[in-house]
Amino acid sequence: xxxxxxxxxxxxxxxxxxxxxxxxxxxxxxxxxxxxxxxxxxxxxxxxxxxxxxxxxxxxxxxxxxxxxxxxxxxxxxxxxxxxxxxxxxxxxxxxxxxxxxxxxxxxxxxxxxxxxxxxxxxxxxxxxxxxxxxxxxxxxxxxxxxxxxxxxxxxxxxxxxxxxxxxxxxxxxxxxxxxxxxxxxxxxxxxxxx
Amino acid sequence: xxxxxxxxxxxxxxxxxxxxxxxxxxxxxxxxxxxxxxxxxxxxxxxxxxxxxxxxxxxxxxxxxxxxxxxxxxxxxxxxxxxxxxxxxxxxxxxxxxxxxxxxxxxxxxxxxxxxxxxxxxxxxxxxxxxxxxxxxxxxxxxxxxxxxxxxxxxxxxxxxxxxxxxxxxxxxxxxxxxxxxxxxxxxxxxxxxxxxxxxxxxxxxxxxxxxxxxxxxxxxxxxxxxxxxxxxxxxxxxxxxxxxxxxxxxxxxxxxxxxxxxxxxxxxxxxxxxxxxxxxxxxxxxxxxxxxxxxxxxxxxxxxxxxxxxxxxxxxxxxxxxxxxxxxxxxxxxxxxxxxxxxxxxxxxxxxxxxxxxxxxxxxxxxxxxxxxxxxxxxxxxxxxxxxxxxxxxxxxxxxxxxxxxxxxxxxxxxxxxxxxxxxxxxxxxxxxxxxxxxxxxxxxxxxxxxxxxxxxxxxxxxxxxxxxxxxxxxxxxxxxxxxxxxxxxxxxxxx
Numbered sequence: 001x002x003x004x005x006x007x008x009x010x011x012x013x014x015x016x017x018x019x020x021x022x023x024x025x026x027x028x029x030x031x032x033x034x035x036x037x038x039x040x041x042x043x044x045x046x047x048x049x050x051x052x053x054x055x056x057x058x059x060x061x062x063x064x065x066x067x068x069x070x071x072x073x074x075x076x077x078x079x080x081x082x083x084x085x086x087x088x089x090x091x092x093x094x095x096x097x098x099x100x101x102x103x104x105x106x107x108x109x110x111x112x113x114x115x116x117x118x119x120x121x122x123x124x125x126x127x128x129x130x131x132x133x134x135x136x137x138x139x140x141x142x143x144x145x146x147x148x149x150x151x152x153x154x155x156x157x158x159x160x161x162x163x164x165x166x167x168x169x170x171x172x173x174x175x176x177x178x179x180x181x182x183x184x185x186x187x188x189x190x191x192x193x194x195x
Numbered sequence: 196x197x198x199x200x201x202x203x204x205x206x207x208x209x210x211x212x213x214x215x216x217x218x219x220x221x222x223x224x225x226x227x228x229x230x231x232x233x234x235x236x237x238x239x240x241x242x243x244x245x246x247x248x249x250x251x252x253x254x255x256x257x258x259x260x261x262x263x264x265x266x267x268x269x270x271x272x273x274x275x276x277x278x279x280x281x282x283x284x285x286x287x288x289x290x291x292x293x294x295x296x297x298x299x300x301x302x303x304x305x306x307x308x309x310x311x312x313x314x315x316x317x318x319x320x321x322x323x324x325x326x327x328x329x330x331x332x333x334x335x336x337x338x339x340x341x342x343x344x345x346x347x348x349x350x351x352x353x354x355x356x357x358x359x360x361x362x363x364x365x366x367x368x369x370x371x372x373x374x375x376x377x378x379x380x381x382x383x384x385x386x387x388x389x390x391x392x393x394x395x396x397x398x399x400x401x402x403x404x405x406x407x408x409x410x411x412x413x414x415x416x417x418x419x420x421x422x423x424x425x426x427x428x429x430x431x432x433x434x435x436x437x438x439x440x441x442x443x444x445x446x447x448x449x450x451x452x453x454x455x456x457x458x459x460x461x462x463x464x465x466x467x468x469x470x471x472x473x474x475x476x477x478x479x480x481x482x483x484x485x486x487x488x489x490x491x492x493x494x495x496x497x498x499x500x501x502x503x504x505x506x507x508x509x510x511x512x513x514x515x516x517x518x519x520x521x522x523x524x525x526x527x528x529x530x531x532x533x534x535x536x537x538x539x540x541x542x543x544x545x546x547x548x549x550x551x552x553x554x555x556x557x558x559x560x561x562x563x564x565x566x567x568x569x570x571x572x573x574x575x576x577x578x579x580x581x582x583x584x585x586x587x588x589x590x591x592x593x594x595x596x597x598x599x600x601x602x603x604x605x606x607x608x609x610x611x612x613x614x615x616x617x618x619x620x621x622x623x624x625x626x627x628x629x630x631x632x633x634x635x636x637x638x639x640x641x642x643x644x645x646x647x648x649x650x651x652x653x654x655x656x657x658x659x660x661x662x663x664x665x666x667x668x669x670x671x672x673x674x675x676x677x678x679x680x681x682x683x684x685x686x687x688x689x690x691x692x
Binding site: 031034035038039042043046047056060063064067068071072073076077089090100115116117120122123126127128130131146147149150151155159160163165166167168170171177180181184 | 200201202204205206207208209210211212213214215216217219220221223224339368369371431530531532536559560562564580581
């Protein structure tokens with residue numbers, strides 16, 4: 001509850017430089033570099049996958065796919081100060097491919113939102129409510145933006161990866177957080193009344 | 196509930212539930228199953244059976260056709276289509292027998308390979324790699340709104356499928372932005388005839404047929420003339436009609452914008468978006484990039500400012516200052532807007548830590564942006580964006596910079612001759628338009644905030660000159676980054692390989 005991240009976004013060059021250096025090493029198939037890259041981007045990649053695929057297991061699987069892709073394709077990354085956006089674009093493309101496949105195999109019926117892993121011992125009831133019920137109440141893009149940001153992606157990076165204007169990302173984010181707050185408050189009030 | 200609590204809880208919940216399984220990733224890398232992870236490719240080849248059946252039914256209607264392509268040595272024909280259309284004839288040993296440009300764009304791409312003759316006898320995968328590399332260098336595949344189609348035509352279905360898979364892997368490794376579509380099919384004389392008649396590769400003709408199977412009211416020749424990206428967009432949206440095409444979209448946008456022929460432009464198709472449209476972007480020498488969206492089927496202009504390229508811009512920076520215009524372009528580009536999408540654009544020259552900068556401010560989509568651009572390099576150094584909780588364009592009531600400065604001095608008790616470094620910047624604070632008046636007097640730096648509408652002092656700060664606070668550290672960091680003259684924000688840096 002302490003980290004005070006503001007919605008404004010100064011560019012963080014140090015982070016970018018570090019990610020770019022890691023990508024360069026990953027391109028040379030340096031395992032330590034991949035492990036480190038994984039460590040600082042896994043949340044965002046997983047969040048992206050979850051927001052598209054709406055299902056914990058598939059998102060986990062797809063997140064692994066993303067790192068395999070990054071392992072194979074890091075050499076294609078051109079240092080332009082947007083490493084996180086590139087990583088998220090890889091994730092987005094993979095997720096979209098899975099969705100296309102899903103659409104072709106199965107019916108187009110809407111996948112149900114399922115965001116809490118079967119084995120999640122230390123997730124509190126409140127976090128469970130937030131992940132499962134409150135997020136389900138959001139629009140798909142709102143959910144994506146809020147999840148990516150919660151997992152550490154900057155608004156600018158989200159905008160680049162999703163090909164949305166930054167302003168759209170910001171307003172979706174604000175709306176999403178507001179809705180989440182309202183939903184959680186409502187749920188807790190219900191509890192209080194019922195209990 | 197407080198915003199912060201929700202955000203923090205979500206952060207913590209994501210931290211707890213995101214998988215931490217790098218071991219599994221390495222295991223999969225070691226298993227060598229790296230590129231076979233793309234399920235979509237598999238699904239693309241196995242289009243819904245209904246569609247394929249419809250395709251073949253159409254193809255079978257045509258009769259015998261020619262068989263001039265059946266040279267004994269040729270076992271497979273591989274075609275590569277973006278807009279350039281290239282055909283490779285390959286023998287059973289997967290060596291290239293001939294490489295042919297099927298249109299003018301392709302001829303240009305093959306120019307550096309002696310019209311394709313350099314690729315003769317090359318292994319198929321090497322040749323395809325070289326061709327895709329050349330397409331990339333020619334700028335064909337550098338956007339997410341582009342597609343490349345690789346088709347393998349082979350009478351031996353198993354071999355064709357294997358080649359398709361190999362080429363798909365090869366091309367996926369090189370192409371990062373564009374969508375890669377691959378197809379394998381057996382020889383079809385009728386399709387070859389139709390392809391020949393419309394001057395496209397058989398692979399593209401087959402793809403056009405796929406789309407036509409979704410809507411048989413569409414004209415085959417017109418479909419064959421579209422780009423692969425357009426066809427893909429139609430295939431994904433059920434081919435609702437015949438799009439107006441890139442050229443027509445460009446004409447419509449140019450007329451609407453009042454753009455003369457001399458202004459360079461780019462057209463991208465977004466047929467799989469809602470509504471389906473073409474994006475036409477003009478690169479104006481002083482106004483920067485101006486974008487229009489034209490409905491792909493009706494030709495209606497969906498967004499963009501009418502006559503923007505005819506009329507003078509509303510908030511054009513000082514015409515004599517080329518650096519300011521460059522800074523505005525860089526700032527708009529960074530934020531992802533075209534000049535026509537923003538309002539209240541201001542640009543100001545300033546000095547930060549001895550370095551000349553431009554402060555570019557504007558409002559777009561209800562968000563207020565403040566971008567700092569290095570005056571010397573034109574690079575974006577720093578920027579902020581925050582929601583502007585006010586309607587854009589209420590700056591009509593404005594006391595002006597001069598009276599704001601006058602009021603600030605009066606309040607601080609100095610006359611203009613007693614102060615140095617007087618600077619007045621317009622800014623937006625808490626949704627209110629203000630002037631920030633800065634000056635130095637008696638060794639103290641003052642910053643006075645004046646309400647732009649009323650001219651009233653809202654707040655002020657004073658501190659001794661020669662202060663040394665943490666902000667300076669940040670800016671020094673930025674300095675270090677730039678010392679290497681990195682061109683990471685420079686779009687040209689893709690050309691250097």
